[in-house]
Amino acid sequence: MEGLSMLQKATQETPVILMPNHKSYLDFLVISYILFTYDIPVPVIAAGIRLAEMKMVGEIFRRSGAFFIRRAIGSDKLYWAVLSEYVKTIVRTGYAPMEFYVEGLRSRTLKSLTPKLGMMHMVLEPFFKSEVFDITLVPISISYDRVLEESLLAHELLGVPKPKETTTSLLKSTKVLQEDYGAMHVNFGRPISVRQMCEGKINRCQYNLTPRDLPQKPTEEAQACVSWLAHLVVRVQDEGSVISPWSLMACMLLQAPITALTEEGLLWHQLTGKTLWLRKLVLDCGARLNWPAQTPDSDVMSSAVALHRSVVHQKAGRVYLVQEEEPARRHPISPQERVMRTASAVLMLASYRNQSLHVFVRPALVATALHITESTQRDELFAFYCFLQELFSYEFVSIPGELSQDFEEACSHLKKCGAAHISQQEVTPSAGGMETLLFLRALIQPFIDSYQVMLRYLCEEGDQVLTEKQFLAAVRSLATRLILSGELDTYEALSSDTQKNLLLALRRLEAVTKSRASEENEFNVNKAAVRTIGDVLSGKIPPQMLQTTPDARL
Known part of the structure; x- marks a missing residue:
């Protein structure tokens, strides 16, 4: 309620920009409903153009204050000018809050996405030009116990085309709402004054x-x-996100061998014991945890498993991963299809793990640096930490220019939870902290394994010039072969989002460049640079070599 009170006050003083995260199609409906209920002006919403094409629904959205924009504007200067002026007029007049998703897209992995800056530029320009005294940004955190589109998101990550939004499909999907999806948590963050935050950062003159x-x-x-x-x-x-007990259980389930989840089953008492250990770690890190205090812990965890029966099921004191039922068919299912079915279940589980990843990611990167570098020197660990943040810049969002501050904060967390001793020169693992360090490393390991597979493809099998579509298909094929041969046990390597994130990171590191001459989405691969990055990631060479390798152009 405090957040809503501050929002109500802000709407009377300055133009207000509502900025929720985007995990589900329900997000924008929820915000409008809450504001209407508490007698706060309903926001003007920037929505995707596809919603406008839905019969009746598009018109309802438009009359509710939504305006529809293209996903990609490209070089259409007229469209950009009209859209920009429309947005700036809304901000200047301030007659209603404006709402848009700074991530630009709905997250298919339930992790936060790297923000898109086009709409942000439009919104802030009236302040830069002194057309308004101040602008108030209101971050909104929306958390779901269970996401409505969980199965759809997993299939999209495996390359299944996203179904087109239509009114017919909306009506057909109403049967989904008959299931239990648990609770939704909406946290209105403390309003951010653009005037205060930009002081000393920009010269408006x-x-x-x-x-x-x-x-x-x-x-x-x-x-x-x-x-x-x-x-x-x-x-x-x-x-501001609220972590559910199921998210903690998903973290522990994914650290078990895949055979334990698909064949043998994971012992229930082991899972609950590890989850309770993780609960203490989460609270030590200061995270928001939705764990009912008046309910026995065993009942809380049993309820979480029952809610997510589409992902796991409990039988005879063991927990198993639920895999898609095999349809009636003449021919037996192929090994490749079996991999994809297991991957679908794993990716659904991973999406719920990702909901709590932001709590651990910075300490986990330091724990990973400790393991790979086999060093305790702070300067060496910081150099490798910076490399990991740069390589995983599209996996884990970090604030530009605050790497040193994030590293210090991560070290402080490791010290607080008893995982490491911190001095001015060293970060030393503590005798009683190995369990914590192993857990943190295991959180990052699927991303490292996935990136190593993709780097291997680019170095050994990939052409010097390839399109994104070719890359995604080839990497998925390679990862499937490696899983079937037993060389790879990370099903997350099959995720198209992970594959695209690596391409973006390699472009940022200039190991891959986009071809401007080609009409297709073609990339030129610098194999020497890619090989160097792979060697640094595996600990063969220090990250400083990225600056000294002539062929790497980094």
Whole structure:
């Protein structure tokens, strides 16, 4: 209620921008409903153009204040100018809050996505040009015990095309609502004053040198400020998220061997014992945990498993992964199809693990650096930590320019939970902290294994020039072969989001460049640079070699 009270006050003083995370199609309906219930102006919502094509539904959204935008604007300057002016007019007048998703897309992995900056630039420009005194950003954290689209998201990650949004499909999906999806938690964060946050970061006087009506390309200073603010909003969204008991159980389930989940079953008392241990660790890290205090712990965890019966089931004191039922068919299921069915269940489980990943990711990266470098020197660990943050920059969102601060915070968490001793020169694992360090490393290991598979493909099997579509199909084929041969046990390597994130990271590291001449989404691969990155990730060479290898161009 405190967040809503602050929001209500802010709407009377400055233009307000509502910035929820985006995990489900229900997100924008929920925000409007809550604001209407508490007599706060219903927001104007930036929605995807596909929703406008839905009969009746699109018109209802439009009359409710939504406006529809293209997913990609490209080089259409007229469209950009019209959209930009429309958004800035809403901000300048401030007659209603405006709502948009800073991540740009719905997260298919339930992790926070790297923010898109186009809409953020439009929203902040009236402040940069002194057309408004201040703008208030309100981060909103929406958490689900169970996501409505869990199965759909897993199939999309495995390459199944996303079904088109239609009114007919909406009506057909109403039977899904007959199931139990648990609770939804909506946390309205403390309002952020753009004026206060931008103080000392941007010189607004430069905008007075050009007439306001003329379009201006954002300066590097403005771009850096917008990027910093957008990443800060995502961080606040993460910190405001509520973690469910099921998310902790998913963390522990995914650290068990895959055969234990699919064949032997994981002992219930082992799972519950580890989950209770993890609960203490989460609370030590200061996270928001929805664990009913008046209910016995065993009942809380049994209820979580019952709610997620589409992912796991309990039988004879053991927990098993639920796999899709085999339809009636003449021919037996192929090994490749069996891998995909297991992968679908694993990716659903991983999405719920991802809901609590933001709590552990920075300490986990330090724990990983300790293991791979086999060093305790702070400067060496920090260098490897920076490398991991750069490589996984599209997996785990970090605030630009705050790597050192994040590293210190991670070390502080390790010290607080008794996993490491911290001095000015060293980070030393403690005798009683090995269980914590092993858990943290295991959280990051699926991402490392997945990236190693993709780097291996680019170095050994991939062409020097390839399209994104070719890359995704080839990596999925390679990962499937490695899983069947027993060389790989990480089904998350089959996720298209993970594969795309690596390509984006390699472009950022200049190991892969996008071909401008080609009409297709073609990439030129610098195999020497990719090989160097793989060697650093496996600990063969220090991250400093990325700067000294001539062929790497990093």
